[in-house]
Amino acid sequence: MTRTRNDLPTLPRRQSRGIRKAAGDEEQSVPDPSRIWTRPGFLIRRLHQIQSGLFLEKCGTSTITPLQFGMLTVLTEYSDGADIGTLAFQLGTDRSTTADVARRLARRGYIEQAPAKTDRRKMVSRITKEGRVCLRNKEPCMQVSQDLLLQPLSPKQRVALMDALRILVRVSYDKGRAKMRL
Amino acid sequence: MTRTRNDLPTLPRRQSRGIRKAAGDEEQSVPDPSRIWTRPGFLIRRLHQIQSGLFLEKCGTSTITPLQFGMLTVLTEYSDGADIGTLAFQLGTDRSTTADVARRLARRGYIEQAPAKTDRRKMVSRITKEGRVCLRNKEPCMQVSQDLLLQPLSPKQRVALMDALRILVRVSYDKGRAKMRL
Numbered sequence: 001m002t003r004t005r006n007d008l009p010t011l012p013r014r015q016s017r018g019i020r021k022a023a024g025d026e027e028q029s030v031p032d033p034s035r036i037w038t039r040p041g042f043l044i045r046r047l048h049q050i051q052s053g054l055f056l057e058k059c060g061t062s063t064i065t066p067l068q069f070g071m072l073t074v075l076t077e078y079s080d081g082a083d084i085g086t087l088a089f090q091l092g093t094d095r096s097t098t099a100d101v102a103r104r105l106a107r108r109g110y111i112e113q114a115p116a117k118t119d120r121r122k123m124v125s126r127i128t129k130e131g132r133v134c135l136r137n138k139e140p141c142m143q144v145s146q147d148l149l150l151q152p153l154s155p156k157q158r159v160a161l162m163d164a165l166r167i168l169v170r171v172s173y174d175k176g177r178a179k180m181r182l
Numbered sequence: 183m184t185r186t187r188n189d190l191p192t193l194p195r196r197q198s199r200g201i202r203k204a205a206g207d208e209e210q211s212v213p214d215p216s217r218i219w220t221r222p223g224f225l226i227r228r229l230h231q232i233q234s235g236l237f238l239e240k241c242g243t244s245t246i247t248p249l250q251f252g253m254l255t256v257l258t259e260y261s262d263g264a265d266i267g268t269l270a271f272q273l274g275t276d277r278s279t280t281a282d283v284a285r286r287l288a289r290r291g292y293i294e295q296a297p298a299k300t301d302r303r304k305m306v307s308r309i310t311k312e313g314r315v316c317l318r319n320k321e322p323c324m325q326v327s328q329d330l331l332l333q334p335l336s337p338k339q340r341v342a343l344m345d346a347l348r349i350l351v352r353v354s355y356d357k358g359r360a361k362m363r364l
Contacts, residue, residue, distance in 0.1 A: 045248070092228045
């Protein structure tokens, strides 16, 4: 938790060839900004990779994935259970990915799937006691990885980032996921 | 380019069941924020999906991918060509993904691969004339998709977002990608 913008590992010697040097940059563990650094698309893709890397680093590979973690979290908010469509909608995933994640969680005993009380034709998923224990156990490392991700920003910058992300995701929520087949 | 925060499609009737209603929300095309909306990880994953969706929507499926686009862009900045390690470093991708993207571009004639002038054992990629034409042709739709992505934000919010993204990607650049094998 002590990383700062200047606390960067040095660039491997051979790698520095071919990478243009930026004036005033003492250490280069990142490429000298190419034109792609002006594109939100590039930065968002990289940040997505980075946060997955941090999650893996802090929570380990044997643990649940961020998506499984998200599904368990969402399910704590549905005491009557949630069907695949609802989970897909909440997580922003397509139905087949969602069903797959649910199957994996069910196999590990973290959720159970049963017909809905109100509509027996509909299967709903509910978080189990084991699922809640898993969530509780994994919450600290997840939190550390998220804190670590944002740690280079000032409190004001963090708020600005989270606000901007929430607005963008909210406005374009239906983009980039398979259309709902209800 | 006329979307606003209020210009959201309505939620399908069946979907609204099971989604908790937020007070003061007139239209619901997004789920009522679950606890996961407070996590940068969730928002960044969703935004990554959204921008891929927008790129596909504006540039079409038959076109090059965002990563191929990025590689061509980077190669315009290396007149002597760039090896896979350099491209991987610039794009933040692992070597095998990078080599795969380069192969695809080479197959389409957008780049050519040849031994480096300074080190014949090293293969470097160079952008071809066809590659530059492709870039020029695709630049407008790429730009539209990026503009559309950020359009819901005020100019000030856009700057804040881009600044925050740049800082985070810069500080944690080495996370979330396969370690360089040089």
